[in-house]
Amino acid sequence: MSDSVHYVEKLWPAWWIWAAGVIIGASFSTIFFPIGTGPGVVALFAGVAVCTAALWAVTPRIEVTEHTLKVGRAQIERRFLGHVVAHRGGAAREQLGPGFDARSYQCIRGWIDPVVTAQITDDRDATPYWLFSTRQPERLLAALGSEEPVQTSGVSVSED
Numbered sequence: 001m002s003d004s005v006h007y008v009e010k011l012w013p014a015w016w017i018w019a020a021g022v023i024i025g026a027s028f029s030t031i032f033f034p035i036g037t038g039p040g041v042v043a044l045f046a047g048v049a050v051c052t053a054a055l056w057a058v059t060p061r062i063e064v065t066e067h068t069l070k071v072g073r074a075q076i077e078r079r080f081l082g083h084v085v086a087h088r089g090g091a092a093r094e095q096l097g098p099g100f101d102a103r104s105y106q107c108i109r110g111w112i113d114p115v116v117t118a119q120i121t122d123d124r125d126a127t128p129y130w131l132f133s134t135r136q137p138e139r140l141l142a143a144l145g146s147e148e149p150v151q152t153s154g155v156s157v158s159e160d
Contacts, residue, residue, distance in 0.1 A: 007064040007143030011133055013055055014111035025051035060107050062134060064143040069118065071132045072107040082119030084146040086137030089113065091151035095131060107132040114150070116140060 013021075028047030033040030060072035069076050087095050092115045096108065105127050108115065112133040119129045134140050137150050 003065040003067050005065050009062045011060050011109045021051035021055050022048050080122040082121040084118045084144050085148045086116045086141050086150040088150055089152050105130045109133040
């Protein structure tokens with residue numbers, strides 16, 4: 001049985017994180033330049049490559065298929081999803097601050113403003129909802145079949 005993919009997004013780091021990774025990787029070469037230019041240049045490229053590979057490897061992926069929602073390392077069957085709402089601006093800050101429930105599953109990237117809350121309806125799961133970042137909340141909501149508009153005011157919509 002094939003499970004067709006409806007939506008895919010990688011939560012890539014912001015440009016300044018990539019720049020910091022390059023600088024940190026390049027700074028590794030300062031240990032080797034006193035030994036010689038050759039080892040210093042090799043260490044420079046190796047350090048940048050390692051930091052870039054690390055950023056690439058830890059970037060979470062969101063995937064919506066016909067039957068599942070995957071966010072980072074977590075996966076849930078869509079039949080266990082209840083109310084799904086996206087938030088921007090003040091509404092996103094509400095979900096990340098006063099409206100936050102520590103029991104929720106989170107995959108948050110601080111450099112991405114919109115967040116999504118997806119209520120979990122599985123009685124065996126103690127997690128009340130998932131809270132995760134997305135750059136394209138409208139497309140994600142459409143892929144999940146939610147007709148809710150993206151919330152922009154600071155009103156909490158998490159349900160108990």
